Amino acid sequence: MPRLSRGDWYDLSRDTNWTLRYATEEEVFPEDLSGSHRVTGEAWEQWDEPYKIGYREYVHNQVTKDTATYSLKNAVSRSKLFDRLDPGWKSVILAHYGAITMPEYLAAIGEARMARFGRAAAWRNTATFGALDEMRHGQIQAFFPYGLLDKEPRADWAHKAFHTDNWVVLAARSLFDDMFVANDAVSIALQLTFTLETGFTNLQFLGMAADAMDVGDLEFGALISSIQTDEARHSQQGEPTIKILIDNGHKEWAQFLIDHMFWRSWRVFSVLTGLSMDYYTPLENRRMSFKEFIDDWVIKQFAEQFRDFGLDYPWYWDKFVREVSWYHHAIHLGVWTYRPTVWWNPDAGASAAERVWLEQKYPGWNDTFGRNWDVIQENIRRGDVAATFPETLPMMCNLCHLPIVRPAGVVVGALDDPAPLRHTHNGRTYLFCSEPCKWIFTRRPERFAGNRSLIDRFLAGDINPPDLGGALAYMGLSEPEQGQDATGYAWATGE
Known part of the structure; x- marks a missing residue:
């Protein structure tokens, strides 16, 4: 075989299906794990x-990448590069490691599920490499922050975060459990590899x-490039899976799976990447705004694939496009206000120069969000920093588990979803931040009804004492771990 070109042996070596004799298709590929029975086994062979x-x-490729990446880390670790990084950028790193490292390991479960329960041999072969990828991603993103412990x-929290009930982790864990830990192979292909990886994280x-x-x-740049x-490569599993479903009359199911996960991915993506x-990111290093990024890479480019594959835009597309202009700004204001509840130091990013930039990129930002920062800045200048901290916990959405937010200064009737949305299931009322979150819940309530938000835990008596201090302890945040303003309020005082 070493003397043959890959085209001479590749198809033969990967096509390892055989006719089952001692077990049924349902026993070998149970629907709960495979999700493939809408389409015949013969059709999956395509x-x-x-x-x-x-x-x-x-x-060969992976060894080459690891050699280059780890060698660079070894050299950089002996330098002062990390110490000289902007405080805001250090927060980018800490937020990323805490929110993403353990999910990379969990994604290996999703890839392994496709590697075992995908109906086509070619698919199982590709997913096997995907599982190896995700294990590597978890390992390298656990090892790199470990080297920072003496400095930060x-x-x-790259390892600790997902072993806590921090509110950010509750939201991320709910998303990733839904997407690949508690999912079938077909749904994983469409929701993880196509919707999240092709549509969001690969671009991010x-x-x-x-x-x-x-x-x-x-160091971080080399790490992310390597991943x-x-x-x-492995994000391309979604494309042939969508094609099989549509060619065999199941466009509606494919559309639902993508509509469902596109919205959920957008919610968490806007928190991590939007902020x-x-x-x-330091003002002088911002290549584009988050909105420009979404417009160019998601709305114009990734979304074109919907039509290329014969799918429609998600039914809430106009809502999504409008949210790009304001949602992450509202979340940012909340994260900064509740900064003790996260494991990184949120950067207000509201200095005079930064506010000029924000107004240019988001016309009307000063009227909707700037006026909130005016009040915060005035309190800081008066020495009343205590007034910038919260006294209670915000309402949380029972689907995405993120705070229910609205942009200040906007006429209520101008919003798609002007007030928290409600839905009663089995005698209990659930609250939602948006119509799409409510829609996802009501389509499959049995999948989400038992997933408790931080507020649910508060009301159930799990958090003691029932105040912000009790919540911080419940979320695993000791005082030295609690977030502070990244610049020590220099943005507000001009120092």
Whole structure:
């Protein structure tokens, strides 16, 4: 075989299906784990991966990437580069490691499920490489922050975060459990590899790697680049899976799965990436605003694939497009106000120069959000920092588990969802931040009804004492771990 070209042996080596004799299709590919029985086994044989690779090539590529990335880390770790990074950018790193490291390990479960329960041999082969990818991503993103512990002890939240009930983690864990831990192979292919990876994270990693290099964070830039090249390959499992479903008359199911997860991905993506791009990245290093990024890479480019595959835009598309202009700004204001509840130091990003930039990128920002920062800034200048902290907990959405927010200064009737939305299921009333979140819940309430938000836990008596201090202890945040203003309020005082 070493003397043959890959085209001479590839299809033969990967096509390992056989006729079952001692077990039924349902026993080998149970629907709860496979999700493939809408389509016949013969039809699944048409599944063909866009990116083809053999094990020898895979190992060679991964060794090369690891050698380069770990060598760079070893060199950088002996320097003062991290110490010289902008405080806001350090928060980007800490937020990323805490929210993403453990989900990378969990994504290996999703890939392994496709590697075992995908109906096509070609699909199982591709997913096997995907599982190896995700294990590597978890390991490398746990190892890199470990090297920062002597400089930033909260880097241990790369491992600790998902072992706590922090409110950010509750939201992320709910998303990833829904997407791949508690999901079937077909749904994982559409919701993880197509919707999240192709539509959001693959693009995000490209941008983050470039931003890291711009701010001088060579270590993080190399890490993210190394991961992105894997994502670009195994994220392509969604495309042939969508094609099989549509060709066999199941466009409606494919559309539902994507509509469902696009909204959920957008919610968490806007929190992590929106805050990083528009507030935490140093002003001089911002290549584009978060809105410009979404417009160029999601609305114009990724969304075109909906039509290329014969799908429609999600039914809430206009709502999504409008939210790009304000949602992450509202979340940012909440995260900064509740800064003790997160494991990084939120950067207000509201200095005079930054406010000029925000108003240019988001006309009307000063009228809707700037006036809130005016009050905060005045309290800080008067020495009343205590007035900038919350006294109670916000309402949380029972689907995405993020705070229910609205932009200040906007006429209530001008919003799509002007007030928290309600739905009663089995005698209990659930609250939602948006119509799409409510729609996802009501389509499959049995999937989400038992997933408790932080407020549910508060009302159930799990948090003692029932105040902000009790909530911080419940979320695993000791005083040294609690977030503070990234610049020590220099943005407000002009110092």
